[in-house]
Amino acid sequence: MTSLALPAPEPSVRRRASDLLYTRRGLLLALLLVPPLLWFGVIYLGSLFALLANAFFGLDDFTGQVVREFTLKNFVELTEPANLDVARRSVTMAVAVTLASIVLAFPVAYYMARHASGVQKAMLYIAVMLPLWSSYLVRLYAWKLLLAKEGAISWAAQQLHLTWLLDAVLKMPAVGGPSLSFSTFGTFVVFVYMWLPFMILPIQAAIERIPASMIEASGDLGAPPRTTFVKVIAPLAMPGIAAGSIFTFSLTLGDYIIPQVIGDSTLFIGQVVYRHQGVAGNIPFAAAFSLVPVVVVGVYLWIAKRLGAFDAL
Amino acid sequence: MVSMTTVQPSPQPSPRGRGGNTAVTLQSVSCTFGSGANAVRAVDGVDLEIEAGEFFTLLGPSGSGKTTCLRMIGGFTLPSAGRILIGGDDMSQQPPYARPVNTVFQDYALFPHMSIRDNVAYSLMVRGVARAERAKRADELLALVQLPGVGDRRPAQLSGGQRQRVALARALINRPQVLLLDEPLGALDLKLREQMQSELKALQRRLGITFLFITHDQHEALSMSDRVGVFNQGRLEQVGTPHEVYNAPATPFVARFVGAANVLDGDTAQRLTGTPSAMLRPERIRLGGENGARASGVISEVQYFGAFTRVKVDAAGTTLQADLPDQDGLPGTGATVHLHWDARAVHPLAGAAA
Numbered sequence: 001m002t003s004l005a006l007p008a009p010e011p012s013v014r015r016r017a018s019d020l021l022y023t024r025r026g027l028l029l030a031l032l033l034v035p036p037l038l039w040f041g042v043i044y045l046g047s048l049f050a051l052l053a054n055a056f057f058g059l060d061d062f063t064g065q066v067v068r069e070f071t072l073k074n075f076v077e078l079t080e081p082a083n084l085d086v087a088r089r090s091v092t093m094a095v096a097v098t099l100a101s102i103v104l105a106f107p108v109a110y111y112m113a114r115h116a117s118g119v120q121k122a123m124l125y126i127a128v129m130l131p132l133w134s135s136y137l138v139r140l141y142a143w144k145l146l147l148a149k150e151g152a153i154s155w156a157a158q159q160l161h162l163t164w165l166l167d168a169v170l171k172m173p174a175v176g177g178p179s180l181s182f183s184t185f186g187t188f189v190v191f192v193y194m195w196l197p198f199m200i201l202p203i204q205a206a207i208e209r210i211p212a213s214m215i216e217a218s219g220d221l222g223a224p225p226r227t228t229f230v231k232v233i234a235p236l237a238m239p240g241i242a243a244g245s246i247f248t249f250s251l252t253l254g255d256y257i258i259p260q261v262i263g264d265s266t267l268f269i270g271q272v273v274y275r276h277q278g279v280a281g282n283i284p285f286a287a288a289f290s291l292v293p294v295v296v297v298g299v300y301l302w303i304a305k306r307l308g309a310f311d312a313l
Numbered sequence: 314m315v316s317m318t319t320v321q322p323s324p325q326p327s328p329r330g331r332g333g334n335t336a337v338t339l340q341s342v343s344c345t346f347g348s349g350a351n352a353v354r355a356v357d358g359v360d361l362e363i364e365a366g367e368f369f370t371l372l373g374p375s376g377s378g379k380t381t382c383l384r385m386i387g388g389f390t391l392p393s394a395g396r397i398l399i400g401g402d403d404m405s406q407q408p409p410y411a412r413p414v415n416t417v418f419q420d421y422a423l424f425p426h427m428s429i430r431d432n433v434a435y436s437l438m439v440r441g442v443a444r445a446e447r448a449k450r451a452d453e454l455l456a457l458v459q460l461p462g463v464g465d466r467r468p469a470q471l472s473g474g475q476r477q478r479v480a481l482a483r484a485l486i487n488r489p490q491v492l493l494l495d496e497p498l499g500a501l502d503l504k505l506r507e508q509m510q511s512e513l514k515a516l517q518r519r520l521g522i523t524f525l526f527i528t529h530d531q532h533e534a535l536s537m538s539d540r541v542g543v544f545n546q547g548r549l550e551q552v553g554t555p556h557e558v559y560n561a562p563a564t565p566f567v568a569r570f571v572g573a574a575n576v577l578d579g580d581t582a583q584r585l586t587g588t589p590s591a592m593l594r595p596e597r598i599r600l601g602g603e604n605g606a607r608a609s610g611v612i613s614e615v616q617y618f619g620a621f622t623r624v625k626v627d628a629a630g631t632t633l634q635a636d637l638p639d640q641d642g643l644p645g646t647g648a649t650v651h652l653h654w655d656a657r658a659v660h661p662l663a664g665a666a667a
Binding site: 211216221223224 | 388408409410416418423424425426435436438483
């Protein structure tokens with residue numbers, strides 16, 4: 001018998017490096033995680049920490065310089081009626097936008113996840129994402145034109161003899177105004193439009209993860225479609241709804257451009273923060289104010305967890 | 314027990330003789346998916362009667378239409394033609410929640426966001442049974458499937474075999490007229506599967522509920538069922554007791570699919586058996602002397618199975634499989650052997666072999 005002895009290949013540097021990474025999993029993990037952790041730790045958490053720290057600093061009224069001494073003055077200032085009003089208005093808007101987005105997004109997401117397939121599904125994806133391909137500002141000013149007094153919407157209302165409906169909306173206290181583009185209702189419409197994709201996609205992903213057999217099992221066990229929806233589909237879609245609502249909620253709370261372009265020029269949190277850190281140079285107060293959304297979203301997540309929104313994760 | 318005198322005459326009498334009650338009737342049921350040129354006939358004109366209290370198995374290869382058949386009985390898929398009667402009522406177009414049947418799904422389909430107890434009691438919750446009563450019944454059912462004390466856990470905390478039992482308890486809590494089981498044992502390992510087979514069978518006898526079981530595993534079908542229906546390409550090829558299906562297959566397909574078989578046709582069949590088409594089970598073939606041998610040939614392949622050894626013999630212009638009892642001194646590949654069998658071992662098949 002002749003034995004077939006292959007010469008052992010000379011281990012190359014690449015080969016040895018790959019062996020090293022294969023045998024030392026810790027090293028591989030470190031190589032993969034250190035860059036994002038640096039980014040996350042230093043830039044992301046660092047800036048958040050700087051924000052937090054700034055909120056406890058004061059401002060020298062005379063020089064306009066930041067005084068690095070611990071003070072709760074900013075938080076006392078937050079409780080002034082005008083500031084509370086801004087916070088209340090912003091949170092109300094965020095809640096309204098989130099609820100409207102859930103109601104509008106769910107049927108679309110459900111259809112995309114459970115019924116559409118092939119080309120239809122691709123088209124729906126594109127339709128949902130398409131607005132994100134163009135500039136936010138361009139879309140915002142397009143809405144300004146649509147909502148204006150002589151804009152497309154009031155023209156359409158006129159043609160359909162629905163001017164009375166438009167007038168009724170505009171006459172509503174608190175949300176109305178001289179025209180849609182100068183009303184809180186208009187701000188609301190544009191907010192919902194801007195953030196809707198961020199609600200549809202997570203809900204769609206959550207619904208897609210529900211196995212068809214689970215919905216069938218519910219029906220099999222005697223549940224009519226409504227019960228199946230309440231007891232099986234909605235709870236299992238809840239992580240998606242929670243994820244989507246974090247987007248819509250925090251994006252609404254943080255935005256300072258939409259209410260500036262469309263609305264009745266009452267202030268939202270984002271605008272106040274923007275003004276204080278920009279024109280006024282009062283970074284400590286801006287920092288304190290921008291902690292409001294952080295706290296509100298934190299409380300929201302805590303409530304969602306208590307209600308079991310993440311049980312199906 | 315119901316007396317045997319009430320049994321209606323039928324071509325395939327049930328060995329259990331539960332009386333003339335029919336649990337499920339399929340009348341010329343067809344199911345077509347897609348349309349036009351892409352249309353696929355998953356189920357093609359199936360007629361079937363399943364008696365009350367029977368353990369009935371639909372056996373067939375994947376894609377043969379057996380699962381579609383079960384889904385039509387459950388109401389998840391509607392038939393394109395024909396009628397489905399459950400307990401004598403036409404349920405062809407009823408939604409699943411209106412049907413007196415429950416299903417054990419292949420993937421168990423337990424609700425991940427509910428406790429095991431709430432899973433089992435789901436149908437009671439839907440019907441508005443009070444919470445305390447629900448919990449009591451669910452715990453009873455969990456005891457029945459030998460899983461006491463897991464009520465507070467979540468499905469993710471149980472093993473596959475345990476989830477299987479929970480799915481069974483959940484489907485049985487309403488005492489359905491028919492329990493549909495869609496390849497429920499497929500995901501279990503062999504030992505666990507065998508254990509579940511005998512437990513399922515015992516449970517069915519104890520509860521007296523009609524079980525409609527789906528499997529592609531012929532051993533499972535033969536060992537558990539009162540009657541077996543063999544599916545092929547959307548059609549029911551044969552319905553009969555396991556004994557009938559194994560020993561007297563109606564078609565070459567059934568002969569091949571249920572157990573190993575030598576299916577002979579044409580000249581070979583004429584020469585060896587005197588019929589145009591016949592089946593000979595490998596375990597009915599013995600080795601012997603040249604004298605009186607029905608065929609002689611050379612062993613081309615030997616496969617060891619433990620309980621028996623399967624040899625393939627090139628003989629009489631064909632290849633015959635013979636399953637020989639495990640013993641020392643079996644001839645190896647290349648050896649010439651003489652094959653013997655009893656004339657009664659040959660089962661003539663209707664129609665030419667496919």
